[in-house]
Amino acid sequence: QVQLQESGPGLLKPSETLSLTCAVSGYSISSGYYWGWIRQPPGKGLEWIGTIYHSGSTSYNPSLKSRVTISVGTSNNQFSLKLTSVTAADTAVYFCARRYFDSSGYYPDAFDIWGQGTMVTVSS
Amino acid sequence: QSALTQPASVSGSPGQSITISCTGTSSDVGGYNYVSWYQQHPGKAPKFMIYDVSKRPSGVSNRFSGSKSGNTASLTISGLQAEDEADYYCSSYTSSSTLVFGGGTKLTVL
Numbered sequence: 001q002v003q004l005q006e007s008g009p010g011l012l013k014p015s016e017t018l019s020l021t022c023a024v025s026g027y028s029i030s031s032g033y034y035w036g037w038i039r040q041p042p043g044k045g046l047e048w049i050g051t052i053y054h055s056g057s058t059s060y061n062p063s064l065k066s067r068v069t070i071s072v073g074t075s076n077n078q079f080s081l082k083l084t085s086v087t088a089a090d091t092a093v094y095f096c097a098r099r100y101f102d103s104s105g106y107y108p109d110a111f112d113i114w115g116q117g118t119m120v121t122v123s124s
Numbered sequence: 125q126s127a128l129t130q131p132a133s134v135s136g137s138p139g140q141s142i143t144i145s146c147t148g149t150s151s152d153v154g155g156y157n158y159v160s161w162y163q164q165h166p167g168k169a170p171k172f173m174i175y176d177v178s179k180r181p182s183g184v185s186n187r188f189s190g191s192k193s194g195n196t197a198s199l200t201i202s203g204l205q206a207e208d209e210a211d212y213y214c215s216s217y218t219s220s221s222t223l224v225f226g227g228g229t230k231l232t233v234l
Contacts, residue, residue, distance in 0.1 A: 038170075038225075045127065045228040046162075046170065046213050059221055062125060095169055100181065108176050109217040110160035114169035 002026040004096050004115035012122045018083040021073075022096030022115060029054055029077050034099035034107055037070060037081045039092040040117070047092075051099065052079060086122045093117040128153065128214055128226035135232040141202040144229045146214035147195055152224055154195035158217035161190055161199045164228075165210045173212075174199060201231075209233040 008020035022035070029035065036051040050060040052070045060068050069082040083090060097111035129147040136142040146153065146161075153159055157177045162170035172181055174190040177197060187202045197216070201208055214226040 046215075046225040048215070048223040048225060051223070061222060062220065100172065100175060102175075102179075108160070108179075109158045109223055110172060110175040110215070111170075112172040112181060114171075117169055 006118040130226040146197040151219040152216040159197040
């Protein structure tokens with residue numbers, strides 16, 4: 001059973017860099033799949049941050065692209081999110097997730113397995 | 125990219141059917157059959173319900189169905205149950221090869 005678990009600092013100051021890790025258990029990241037990050041500000045909707053393929057190719061939300069880096073760390077079976085120059089607007093629950101694989105042999109643009117989420121607050 | 129438009133709230137009584145709309149543009153919802161739907165209970169991670177407009181992943185009740193017409197996708201829940209009360213989000217692939225979510229709809233079961 002594949003499980004994802006986010007970890008990282010819960011409190012940051014404005015202008016700092018947010019760094020989160022998603023540990024994957026039950027599946028080896030280097031074997032395949034796309035992996036993504038999604039966030040949800042308190043009381044608001046979901047926002048896609050970006051997605052990475054197990055080989056390292058990435059796609060990012062244009063509104064965040066200049067500040068975001070997603071990377072894969074296959075040696076410890078995890079992938080990471082870095083978001084630079086954070087502001088209060090980056091306060092949110094951050095989820096990591098696995099992109100769904102259809103048995104017909106393709107990856108729909110949907111996430112089927114999610115971590116529980118980790119709250120990140122940006123405040124001075 | 126702008127968020128897809130969903131009604132803020134919908135409601136229905138147990139046993140009834142409700143429909144949640146998700147409106148985008150020809151650059152996302154209208155241009156591709158790549159709309160997904162998620163259910164989220166308070167304090168929980170989203171649950172994957174529908175993909176590719178109308179396909180249900182294994183384990184999702186057939187009370188949940190999806191459709192699309194033009195730039196608007198819809199999620200229909202039939203035989204409404206108390207446990208269906210949750211927030212629902214749509215998402216769509218875009219012409220920029222990105223993903224965009226809707227603003228979310230709160231479903232209340234009366």
